[in-house]
Amino acid sequence: MDQVTQFLSHIDSKTIGITPLNHFEAQSGLPRSYAVLGVVAVYFVLIFLNVGGIGQLLSNIAGFVVPGYYSLVALQTTTTADDTQLLTYWVVFAFLNVVEFWSKAILYWIPFYWLFKTIFLLYIGIPVTGGAVQVYNGIVAPIAERVVGGGKGIASEINDAASGVSSAVDY
Structure with missing residues (x-):
């Protein structure tokens, strides 16, 4: 065959x-x-x-349903490898949604954006492809390292400011 x-x-x-x-x-x-x-x-x-904006809806469904199914399956297993893969997917998915939110006006002019996004979401959402790990290591991890990395990133400064405000409120 x-x-x-x-x-x-x-x-x-x-x-x-x-x-x-x-x-x-x-x-x-x-x-x-x-x-x-x-x-x-x-x-x-x-x-x-993308008649009536249905492309965006269907793209988001593909981005939720396929990895959502795999996430439910992963929760039933005892190994952590699939959990890590899917957690990586959800981090990449969240990153993509934040970038997309802030660039919606630009994305409107990209022809077939929702089709490309759907294919990309399936690529990173299906564990066999390993796409989420590749995108995370290549794009998200370097940015995350600058933001949260090693106690000297922006997150550390935000925590220090929040602690200062919290301790000032206690008095």
């Missing part, structure tokens, strides 16, 4: 218990994997077209 056939067979085997897909297969005579791939294609076309 070639890789495409194996991929389609894998989708079929993983979707056996899903009733609407079983109905699709029974009524159309086509494999369940065709319906799955059709829904995925429509999903990405809707993101691409």
Whole structure:
């Protein structure tokens, strides 16, 4: 079997218990994997077209649902490797959302931004790719080191100021 056939067979085997897909297969005579791939294609076309801002909604759903599922699975395991991977994802996701919030006016002019963001979120959200760790190590960690690093960052100064205000209030 070639890789495409194996991929389609894998989708079929993983979707056996899903009733609407079983109905699709029974009524159309086509494999369940065709319906799955059709829904995925429509999903990405809707993101691409971004009619009425639906691209942003669907992109955020992909950014929450896929890693959210993996996070729930990770909470059920006894190892910490998957926990670290997903915690890294959520840190990168939060970083991306903060950057996105402050640059929304610029991002509006980037064609197909929501499609690119969705693909990026899937890349960093699916643990097999290791994308979250790569983005964290390459971009977020150096910035975080300057902010919180070694007790001499901005976070230390904020803590000192907060302690000063707190102790002044006590008197």
